[in-house]
Amino acid sequence: MTTPADLAPVEPELSEAEKQFNDLIAADSRIEPRDWMPESYRKSLIRQISQHAHSEIIGMQPEANWITRAPSLKRKAILMAKVQDEAGHGLYLYSAAQTLGISREEMTDQLIAGKAKYSSIFNYPTPTWADMGAIGWLVDGAAICNQVPLCRASYGPYGRAMVRICKEESFHQRQGFEILLELMQGTPAQREMAQDAVNRWYWPSLMMFGPPDDESPNSAQSMAWKIKRFSNDELRQRFIGMLIPQAEVLGVTLPDPKLRWNEEKGAYDMSDIDWDEFHEVLAGRGPTNSQRLQRRREAHEEGAWVREAAAEYARKQAAARAEVA
Numbered sequence: 001m002t003t004p005a006d007l008a009p010v011e012p013e014l015s016e017a018e019k020q021f022n023d024l025i026a027a028d029s030r031i032e033p034r035d036w037m038p039e040s041y042r043k044s045l046i047r048q049i050s051q052h053a054h055s056e057i058i059g060m061q062p063e064a065n066w067i068t069r070a071p072s073l074k075r076k077a078i079l080m081a082k083v084q085d086e087a088g089h090g091l092y093l094y095s096a097a098q099t100l101g102i103s104r105e106e107m108t109d110q111l112i113a114g115k116a117k118y119s120s121i122f123n124y125p126t127p128t129w130a131d132m133g134a135i136g137w138l139v140d141g142a143a144i145c146n147q148v149p150l151c152r153a154s155y156g157p158y159g160r161a162m163v164r165i166c167k168e169e170s171f172h173q174r175q176g177f178e179i180l181l182e183l184m185q186g187t188p189a190q191r192e193m194a195q196d197a198v199n200r201w202y203w204p205s206l207m208m209f210g211p212p213d214d215e216s217p218n219s220a221q222s223m224a225w226k227i228k229r230f231s232n233d234e235l236r237q238r239f240i241g242m243l244i245p246q247a248e249v250l251g252v253t254l255p256d257p258k259l260r261w262n263e264e265k266g267a268y269d270m271s272d273i274d275w276d277e278f279h280e281v282l283a284g285r286g287p288t289n290s291q292r293l294q295r296r297r298e299a300h301e302e303g304a305w306v307r308e309a310a311a312e313y314a315r316k317q318a319a320a321r322a323e324v325a
């Protein structure tokens with residue numbers, strides 16, 4: 001006779017390694033490179049961490065454009081330090097991805113071949129000095145909101161890299177805020193320039209959090225694995241909540257007439273985000289996509305001699321050590 005138990009779907013036996021992985025995730029512990037992990041977890045981490053690394057590296061371009069034109073020596077020094085920090089973030093993240101078994105060369109090749117994604121935000125131009133303020137305030141602000149929870153990501157090397165990155169990003173955000181504050185306390189033309197930059201960067205900065213939750217194919221699994229801790233929409237809402245009081249202090253207007261707190265929903269009402277624009281940028285058709293990639297390719301080619309020299313130096317050092325040994 002067939003019993004209900006016979007009809008129940010047979011759960012596949014979990015291996016010891018899988019059980020251990022699931023237990024570590026459930027206990028909020030860290031997965032380290034030496035630990036067994038499901039192939040899909042490894043692939044998803046490589047996907048997210050490499051995209052994040054590429055974003056930091058491409059993200060140097062919009063601001064580097066202003067290093068020689070910053071309005072004072074002090075501003076030049078600060079901006080140069082910030083752009084260098086972004087390079088450092090890219091390097092920590094490439095290193096974290098390498099612990100998952102992908103090489104730096106492979107990731108770089110994917111980027112310069114135009115096959116890899118990087119954040120949509122870096123495909124917008126920076127025509128005025130106020131853009132440096134808006135990038136610091138809005139782009140680094142969004143980055144902090146999104147990345148502080150990543151300090152608790154279940155994969156050890158990623159979470160640890162994020163701790164240092166977030167400390168530096170909060171300095172970046174404050175320097176952007178301070179640029180805007182100074183402009184807003186300046187002449188009418190300076191105030192207009194600051195407001196114009198905020199108008200142009202506000203919506204793209206909201207897109208940094210990714211598609212809406214019901215169109216985010218990776219979120220559910222990523223949250224179950226405790227890589228992501230909050231959904232795209234939750235973080236977007238948190239970011240808006242952070243901006244509103246800061247915009248008041250600055251005296252700038254956020255360019256959304258529908259923006260207001262909805263007590264009943266426990267969330268901000270807002271205008272619709274232009275997701276067509278987001279998809280266009282992701283498809284490589286944003287305002288500066290081709291320019292950003294072209295510049296990255298040139299920098300890679302121009303840097304070939306540095307890589308060769310470093311490899312030769314490392315080879316000589318290793319040979320000298322081997323001789324002594």
Ligand code: FAQ
Nearest residue numbers: 052055056059118119120143207208209210216217218219
């Ligand atoms: N741009 O299913 P989801 C910075 C892609 S660093 C481009 O929701 P997920 C510092 C997504 O990859 C900024 N692509 O994906 C700085 C996926 O494609 P795939 C970068 C995007 O991973 C400041 C597809 O859409 N930050 O700013 C974007 O669960 C100033 C479906 O999306 C990080 O990378 C986008 N905005 O969530 C530097 C943080 N959004 O792979 C210089 C770490 C989504 O399936 C100057 N990453 N996509 O082909 C994350 O938190 C997540 O990966 C999200 C996306 C939230 C970006």
